[in-house]
Amino acid sequence: METTPFFIFLFIHLSCLVLGFGSVMVTDLYGLMWIRDRVRFTQVISVSGVTEKFIWAGWIGMVAAGIPLIILKGEIDNLMTIKLFFVALIAINGIILHFLHKKVGKYKKGEHVPNLFMFRLMLSLFVSQLSWWGALLIGFLHRHVTTIINWPDMPWLVSGLILGAFLMIWGLGEIYFKVKEV
Ligand code: HEM
Structure with missing residues (x-):
């Protein structure tokens, strides 16, 4: 398991985690700020319109890197x-x-x-x-x-x-x- 290819895929897996989950957190924090009256609703909508694409990109990357990881793990x-x-x-x-x-x-x-x-x-x-x-x-x-x-x-x-x-x-x-x- 601890081979070079494994670590390369793990690196991609984690990079996509940062992109996907990071974008989820940004979206939800904006939602939370809206509930606490710190930002306008329209701001939440426009931010989540952008972050949605990053979330999907991160998720697809995690699955794409996760498959070889699981094959290598066996x-x-x-x-x-x-x-x-x-x-x-x-x-x-x-x-x-x-x-x-x-x-x-x-x-x-x-x-x-x-x-x-x-x-x-x-x-x-x-x-x-x-x-x-x-x-x-x-x-x-x-x-x-x-x-x-x-x-x-x-x-x-x-x-x-x-x-x-x-x-x-x-x-x-x-x-x-x-x-x-x-
Ligand atoms: C949203 C989806 C996912 C999240 C949040 C996630 C999260 C993680 C995290 C945090 C690690 C540990 C990395 C480290 O600490 O070095 C990891 C490792 C790993 N992930 Fe994922 N992962 C996701 C999807 C997947 C998928 C779809 C697969 C397989 C098809 C997969 C297979 C693996 C494997 C094989 C490892 C190595 C650790 C092990 O299970 O032995 N992951 N993942």
């Missing part, structure tokens, strides 16, 4: 299965965020943004943060604690439970905010 342990689940979740959630972003740009200045829409946006941002931090932590553990971590016993079940929990929160939120708005 093993997908249980924790890696969960990491790959997080990587897939980042992409699916990224597509949802893309459409939410497109919709939010249509609201005019001062126009009331429905609570249901804000709920969808917040949930999507939460899923994004959790998945990035999850993949990051697992990558770190593999590299700096032990290379093979065959834990938990049923990674697909754990991934399914995480997905199920998100879908349940989403469903409940949809019902709650729709009933509230009637």
Whole structure:
């Protein structure tokens, strides 16, 4: 594993991490500043329009460098299965965020943004943060604690439970905010 090609791909992997995750943090910090009334909503929209492209570029680079890394490593342990689940979740959630972003740009200045829409946006941002931090932590553990971590016993079940929990929160939120708005 500790070969020159491995380190070259690891370097690309980490460079793309800086680009992708760095852009996620910039976007979310702008969102946080908007909630605290420090920046205008239009600023958040224009910043996230730019960072979205960097996030996708970083994600694609991480996957492109991650594949040779995993081939060189020669093993997908249980924790890696969960990491790959997080990587897939980042992409699916990224597509949802893309459409939410497109919709939010249509609201005019001062126009009331429905609570249901804000709920969808917040949930999507939460899923994004959790998945990035999850993949990051697992990558770190593999590299700096032990290379093979065959834990938990049923990674697909754990991934399914995480997905199920998100879908349940989403469903409940949809019902709650729709009933509230009637
Ligand atoms: C958003 C996606 C990803 C994040 C945030 C991420 C994060 C990380 C981090 C932080 C490291 C440790 C680097 C170090 O400390 O030197 C790492 C290593 C690694 N990553 Fe990723 N990664 C992602 C996607 C992927 C994908 C898609 C694959 C495979 C297809 C992959 C395979 C690997 C491998 C094989 C290593 C070497 C450590 C090991 O698992 O033994 N990563 N990653």
